[in-house]
Amino acid sequence: xxSKDIIEEEKQSVTPYFTVHGADRxxxxxxxxxxxxxxxxxxxxxxxxxxxxxxxxxxxxxxNECTDDYPANKSxxxxxxxxxxxxxQSALHLGATSLMEPNERPHGDRMAGxxxxxxxxxxxxxRQA
Numbered sequence: 001x002x003s004k005d006i007i008e009e010e011k012q013s014v015t016p017y018f019t020v021h022g023a024d025r026x027x028x029x030x031x032x033x034x035x036x037x038x039x040x041x042x043x044x045x046x047x048x049x050x051x052x053x054x055x056x057x058x059x060x061x062x063x064n065e066c067t068d069d070y071p072a073n074k075s076x077x078x079x080x081x082x083x084x085x086x087x088x089q090s091a092l093h094l095g096a097t098s099l100m101e102p103n104e105r106p107h108g109d110r111m112a113g114x115x116x117x118x119x120x121x122x123x124x125x126x127r128q129a
Contacts, residue, residue: 011060018063020118021072023049026063029116030054033091034079036061076121084126088112091122104128 020026027049030036039060040053048065056079066072081087085102091114092098099113099121109125116122 016061016075016077018061018075018118018120019066019070019073020063020120021066022118023052023063023065026116026118026120027052027054029091029094029096029118030056030061032094033087033096033116034081072118074119074121076123078123078125081124081126084110084112084124087124088114091116091124096122 018026027036027038031038031054034056036054036056038052039055040051042050042052044050044065049063051062051064053060053062061077064070088098088102095117096114099115100111102110102112102124105111105125108128110128111126112124114122114124
């Protein structure tokens with residue numbers, strides 16, 4: 001059984017859905033910054049993203065290109081990464097904007113904040129031992 005089959009069989013209770021202007025740009029960012037892989041993809045006749053499912057670690061997210069019927073929205077996500085400092089620097093290199101430099105948080109995680117190229121906010125966290 002492939003990871004695609006597992007994701008389809010064991011759906012998460014909650015799956016984030018992004019509707020953005022520049023869906024291909026967000027897909028490229030998520031692949032490069034967080035190692036996302038495309039699980040399913042469908043496009044309109046003009047080539048724009050109708051629906052994409054991506055896997056990041058053990059999580060699934062979905063996204064599409066905004067339209068007149070489905071306007072763009074901005075989201076905030078919290079994501080655990082292997083190294084918040086490295087993920088932060090990589091995201092900035094890929095076109096993200098800094099919202100919070102990596103630092104130790106009172107709850108014990110090392111965290112950083114970025115805004116992706118489509119305006120979504122990502123809180124990058126690494127659990128501290």
